[in-house]
Amino acid sequence: MRLPARIRVLERGWLSANNVLLVEGAAATLVDSGYVGHVEQTLALVEHALEGRQLTRLVNTHCHSDHMGGNARIAARHGCPITIPEGEAGSIDRWDERELILGYADQRADRFRYDDLIAPGETIEMGGLEWDVHAAPGHDAGAVVFFSPDEGVLISGDALWQNGFGVVFGALLGNDAACVEARDTLDRIAALDARVVIPGHGAVFADVDDAIERARNRLAHYESSLDKLARHCVKALFTYALLDRRAMPLDAIEDYLGRVPVYVDLNRDFIGLERAAFARWLVADLERAGVVGREGGNLIPRIKA
Amino acid sequence: MSQRDFPRGLEVPSPCVNVCQMDEQKGLCRGCYRTIDEIAHWSVLDADEKRVVWRAIELRRRAIG
Numbered sequence: 529m530r531l532p533a534r535i536r537v538l539e540r541g542w543l544s545a546n547n548v549l550l551v552e553g554a555a556a557t558l559v560d561s562g563y564v565g566h567v568e569q570t571l572a573l574v575e576h577a578l579e580g581r582q583l584t585r586l587v588n589t590h591c592h593s594d595h596m597g598g599n600a601r602i603a604a605r606h607g608c609p610i611t612i613p614e615g616e617a618g619s620i621d622r623w624d625e626r627e628l629i630l631g632y633a634d635q636r637a638d639r640f641r642y643d644d645l646i647a648p649g650e651t652i653e654m655g656g657l658e659w660d661v662h663a664a665p666g667h668d669a670g671a672v673v674f675f676s677p678d679e680g681v682l683i684s685g686d687a688l689w690q691n692g693f694g695v696v697f698g699a700l701l702g703n704d705a706a707c708v709e710a711r712d713t714l715d716r717i718a719a720l721d722a723r724v725v726i727p728g729h730g731a732v733f734a735d736v737d738d739a740i741e742r743a744r745n746r747l748a749h750y751e752s753s754l755d756k757l758a759r760h761c762v763k764a765l766f767t768y769a770l771l772d773r774r775a776m777p778l779d780a781i782e783d784y785l786g787r788v789p790v791y792v793d794l795n796r797d798f799i800g801l802e803r804a805a806f807a808r809w810l811v812a813d814l815e816r817a818g819v820v821g822r823e824g825g826n827l828i829p830r831i832k833a
Numbered sequence: 834m835s836q837r838d839f840p841r842g843l844e845v846p847s848p849c850v851n852v853c854q855m856d857e858q859k860g861l862c863r864g865c866y867r868t869i870d871e872i873a874h875w876s877v878l879d880a881d882e883k884r885v886v887w888r889a890i891e892l893r894r895r896a897i898g
């Protein structure tokens with residue numbers, strides 16, 4: 529489906545969220561900055577898409593490493609202000625590596641300072657369009673989505689993808705209401721009646737009702753069992769780390785899972801496997817799903833975008 | 834992967850393998866062998882255009898070895 533020419537989506541994979549460039553005249557706004565390890569390519573992609581325009585603002589849907597990792601470098605290169613959701617300000621001020629799911633899950637991002645905040649209920653001008661800011665807690669408590677009523681376009685971050693949504697971390701990390709919030713977020717998105725969704729990951733899509741239905745079903749599946757959600761979370765975070773590292777020695781995985789706090793916490797609180805059995809389950813499950821493979825003595829990612 | 838892997842009418846998968854770093858000399862991503870222009874435009878290509886990019890990737894992979 530076609531987006532207005534003023535909206536350009538730079539679509540890559542899992543480690544770097546989609547970067548959305550919204551252009552008007554000689555100016556442009558970028559939504560989300562990708563993973564820190566990819567920032568050189570992100571800078572090149574943004575420069576290419578700018579076609580000589582000036583980047584005048586960088587905005588985040590939420591502050592996870594795949595969405596904000598490149599903030600510092602991109603803002604420094606272009607001399608533009610950074611805008612983040614108001615609900616993220618505390619974690620960013622403290623640079624809380626647990627709340628931001630950084631060191632806590634063996635992820636990285638360059639620390640940055642934001643210049644202003646946006647809050648649900650406000651509007652933000654990007655690419656010559658007025659975007660309504662809507663709260664989108666669930667995957668991330670402070671997340672927002674942007675909706676253009678004029679174009680019927682939704683920038684959904686990780687609140688809604690074509691097939692699913694970002695892991696509802698909060699439900700596993702002490703927020704008992706997180707799944708209910710995620711459900712309310714899906715209801716709020718459904719009520720927008722968006723024509724097109726630009727997700728945080730994957731291709732732009734128009735079958736919005738189907739995507740919301742799939743997301744609701746998946747959420748119900750996890751709500752029925754936090755053990756299932758915890759296992760899904762472990763697999764997602766480990767795959768993400770493996771994509772970042774590109775390979776991990778098979779004989780180092782048990783130690784790795786015993787060292788990175790999120791795995792220790794989730795196994796202790798929800799899964800309850802003995803250390804070696806936890807590592808064996810994880811590798812076997814990811815191998816069965818075709819997400820990872822073995823090469824020499826290493827575990828390597830097989831997942832594509 | 835070759836064109837026959839992506840039959841007509843089906844969604845063509847993204848070539849991105851999450852490496853996302855450019856080999857400056859070759860002007861290609863070290864992971865997916867695409868140019869900056871090809872990566873930047875991927876989201877607006879139709880299925881046939883995506884297949885053309887995949888074909889180019891295959892040829893580059895062979896040439897680079």
